[in-house]
Amino acid sequence: MNTTQQRSGLVTTALLAPAGVFFFFLLILPLIVIIVYSFGERAPAGGYSPAFTFDNYLNLPARGKAILNTLTLAPLATLLTAVAAYPIAYFLAVKVDPRWRLALLVLVMAPFWTSQLLRYYAWILILGSKGIPSWLALIGIPDLRIINTPYAVLIGAVYGFLPLMVPPIYVSLEKLDKRLLEASADLGATPWRSFMQVTLPMSLPGVATGSMLVFILLMGDYILPQFLGGGKVFFIGNALVDLFLQSRNWPFGAALSLSLCAIMFVAIFLYMRFVLRQSNLRQEAVV
Amino acid sequence: MNFSPAIAPAGAAHEDTPDVEFRGVSKLYGDVRAVDGVDMALKRGAFVSLLGPSGCGKTTCLRMMAGFEQPTTGQVLIRGADMTHVPAYRRPVNMVFQHYALFPHLNVEANVSYGLRQRSPAPPASEVKKAVAEALAMVRLGGYERRRTWELSGGQQQRVALARALINRPAVLLLDEPLAALDRKLRREMQIELQNLQRNIGITFLLVTHDQEEALSMSDQVCIMRDGKIVQAGSPRELYDEPVDRYVADFVGRSNFFAGRAGSGANGTIPVTLANGFATQGRSPTTAAVPRAGETIVLSIRPEQMVMAGRAADLPGDVTSRLEVVLRNRIFLGEHIEYLVEHATLGEFLVLIPRQADQGDRFATGDTVSVGWRPKAALVLRSTAAQA
Ligand SMILES: Nc1ncnc2c1ncn2[C@@H]1O[C@H](COP(=O)(O)OP(=O)(O)OP(=O)(O)O)[C@@H](O)[C@H]1O
Numbered sequence: 001m002n003t004t005q006q007r008s009g010l011v012t013t014a015l016l017a018p019a020g021v022f023f024f025f026l027l028i029l030p031l032i033v034i035i036v037y038s039f040g041e042r043a044p045a046g047g048y049s050p051a052f053t054f055d056n057y058l059n060l061p062a063r064g065k066a067i068l069n070t071l072t073l074a075p076l077a078t079l080l081t082a083v084a085a086y087p088i089a090y091f092l093a094v095k096v097d098p099r100w101r102l103a104l105l106v107l108v109m110a111p112f113w114t115s116q117l118l119r120y121y122a123w124i125l126i127l128g129s130k131g132i133p134s135w136l137a138l139i140g141i142p143d144l145r146i147i148n149t150p151y152a153v154l155i156g157a158v159y160g161f162l163p164l165m166v167p168p169i170y171v172s173l174e175k176l177d178k179r180l181l182e183a184s185a186d187l188g189a190t191p192w193r194s195f196m197q198v199t200l201p202m203s204l205p206g207v208a209t210g211s212m213l214v215f216i217l218l219m220g221d222y223i224l225p226q227f228l229g230g231g232k233v234f235f236i237g238n239a240l241v242d243l244f245l246q247s248r249n250w251p252f253g254a255a256l257s258l259s260l261c262a263i264m265f266v267a268i269f270l271y272m273r274f275v276l277r278q279s280n281l282r283q284e285a286v287v
Numbered sequence: 288m289n290f291s292p293a294i295a296p297a298g299a300a301h302e303d304t305p306d307v308e309f310r311g312v313s314k315l316y317g318d319v320r321a322v323d324g325v326d327m328a329l330k331r332g333a334f335v336s337l338l339g340p341s342g343c344g345k346t347t348c349l350r351m352m353a354g355f356e357q358p359t360t361g362q363v364l365i366r367g368a369d370m371t372h373v374p375a376y377r378r379p380v381n382m383v384f385q386h387y388a389l390f391p392h393l394n395v396e397a398n399v400s401y402g403l404r405q406r407s408p409a410p411p412a413s414e415v416k417k418a419v420a421e422a423l424a425m426v427r428l429g430g431y432e433r434r435r436t437w438e439l440s441g442g443q444q445q446r447v448a449l450a451r452a453l454i455n456r457p458a459v460l461l462l463d464e465p466l467a468a469l470d471r472k473l474r475r476e477m478q479i480e481l482q483n484l485q486r487n488i489g490i491t492f493l494l495v496t497h498d499q500e501e502a503l504s505m506s507d508q509v510c511i512m513r514d515g516k517i518v519q520a521g522s523p524r525e526l527y528d529e530p531v532d533r534y535v536a537d538f539v540g541r542s543n544f545f546a547g548r549a550g551s552g553a554n555g556t557i558p559v560t561l562a563n564g565f566a567t568q569g570r571s572p573t574t575a576a577v578p579r580a581g582e583t584i585v586l587s588i589r590p591e592q593m594v595m596a597g598r599a600a601d602l603p604g605d606v607t608s609r610l611e612v613v614l615r616n617r618i619f620l621g622e623h624i625e626y627l628v629e630h631a632t633l634g635e636f637l638v639l640i641p642r643q644a645d646q647g648d649r650f651a652t653g654d655t656v657s658v659g660w661r662p663k664a665a666l667v668l669r670s671t672a673a674q675a
């Protein structure tokens with residue numbers, strides 16, 4: 001008995017070892033380094049010099065604009081993406097002939113086949129002064145600036161992250177038991193009320209998954225704001241690029257990135273709790 | 288009319304207007320005739336069963352009543368009002384689904400109150416709460432309001448589904464094999480409970496089942512379906528004693544069938560010559576066409592209508608048809624013993640003997656015994672009819 005237990009313990013260890021090593025060297029260790037750096041000082045020529053000071057944290061308001069932008073635009077863009085993705089996912093999962101579903105789903109993902117940079121360049125052209133604003137000027141709406149404003153960042157985010165948002169919502173709608181909708185109709189609910197009372201709450205886990213994915217990616221993004229925000233609308237990610245690569249103030253960068261992690265952690269925690277409570281859904285419930 | 292006005296459709300008046308009526312209803316799925324020209328009327332307050340083998344169109348009938356499917360041709364009337372094209376959510380009927388279809392994201396109370404909450408104007412919360420408590424008490428689940436649906440046993444889920452439907456006081460409650468997922472003992476309990484419930488609240492029940500015992504024991508009326516058609520509708524007793532054809536006789540209970548030819552009969556009795564030349568007689572059917580002289584027929588005799596004795600001379604005097612058979616098998620059934628017997632030319636058939644008659648236990652496999660039946664016990668049915 002004892003030896004089999006020992007052996008199964010060994011097997012478990014052996015199976016977990018690669019992941020453990022991976023996590024230790026690529027996650028825990030760098031995190032420790034960052035934490036240590038964040039209490040240090042900038043070396044005169046840039047980089048890190050050992051010290052123990054809270055100055056970097058106290059200095060965070062200096063990057064308040066980036067933090068504020070990230071904290072408003074990332075959630076807003078996530079919300080807009082979810083709102084845009086839901087009807088698409090609904091259409092694919094419910095209305096479309098099952099034979100065409102896969103093909104259409106692949107089409108939704110198609111933008112991923114081209115380079116991200118290329119797509120952002122395209123948006124610069126579309127949203128720039130020779131793009132949509134010039135057409136709008138033709139029908140009498142002059143002087144509209146989109147590029148390098150928060151709107152451009154939002155549009156780019158919805159466009160760029162839609163392919164990530166659609167599949168999880170699609171899956172949750174696809175596996176929704178159609179008999180529940182019949183039961184709802186049978187009990188007198190109009191189609192709209194059935195949607196609000198059955199379909200929507202039961203697909204919230206999919207919305208939550210997709211939102212989480214998009215939110216996390218947006219929070220750390222710096223390419224999107226750089227291209228479509230044009231240096232005017234910048235995120236924490238842009239500040240980090242600047243701190244680590246340009247001004248080479250590593251300790252301050254470390255403090256800022258740890259703050260980003262903390263914010264994300266709290267936001268995700270609150271969001272998950274909210275969604276789970278809203279939908280009241282648990283694993284066992286999905287029969 | 289003790290139904291709440293919210294659900295009584297306008298124009299419905301008479302007590303003897305059927306709760307649901309099918310007029311020549313057919314449903315085609317592509318080339319498949321799932322339901323084929325069904326006429327049916329559910330009398331107010333009746334417990335009706337739709338009985339038939341798998342794929343005969345029972346569920347399709349139910350779904351057309353509920354409004355989930357549109358008939359290809361024909362009319363669906365509910366309390367006298369034409370509802371053929373009325374969507375499900377505006378029909379005063381409710382359904383108990385085979386796998387209950389309880390809303391997993393709602394607790395028991397929210398499930399049960401769902402129907403009331405869809406009404407406009409919405410009834411006051413206190414009234415809803417009271418109605419839920421009543422409905423749950425009715426299915427003996429008082430105090431379960433806060434439970435999650437997955438915390439309930441199969442039987443309890445079943446009851447929640449019942450309460451959820453009945454709280455709306457529908458014109459008809461449709462039940463699609465509601466007991467199929469339960470184990471035997473629980474099923475038996477729920478059958479009795481359903482029956483009591485139906486009698487107490489007086490709502491018309493339409494139960495779909497392919498369990499003939501269930502249909503016979505629970506309902507006032509049974510409709511036997513086959514290939515999308517209703518072959519026979521009647522009280523359980525009528526179906527058992529007066530089946531219209533061999534199919535019904537075989538589906539409702541069990542029977543022995545002997546092929547033969549009819550003679551010309553009188554006074555409800557028909558002389559019959561079986562395939563082996565054995566001359567006997569049977570009663571003519573009252574629910575189906577009476578076979579003409581010379582027509583090929585089947586003689587249907589229920590196993591429990593047979594009598595058995597060691598010697599032909601020991602059979603009761605009114606048992607006019609007697610056969611010498613060999614006992615092939617003997618199955619002990621508690622109150623009864625079921626014998627499989629073989630006749631030299633007529634082949635094997637079943638004889639069911641109550642054990643209380645003490646000769647019931649006497650015979651052993653391999654014995655040669657006499658069996659027989661009274662003329663009234665044998666039913667003469669045309670063998671060609673309804674065999675399409
Ligand atoms: N949506 C559908 N599309 C195509 N054919 C269907 C559909 N629904 C039912 N059918 C066909 O119609 C016929 C009747 O089906 P139905 O479900 O009414 O049978 P049933 O009597 O309820 O059988 P069971 O006892 O197995 O539930 C079957 O041949 C079935 O294959």
Ligand SMILES: [Mg+2]
Nearest residue numbers: 345346347463
């Ligand atoms: Mg069925």
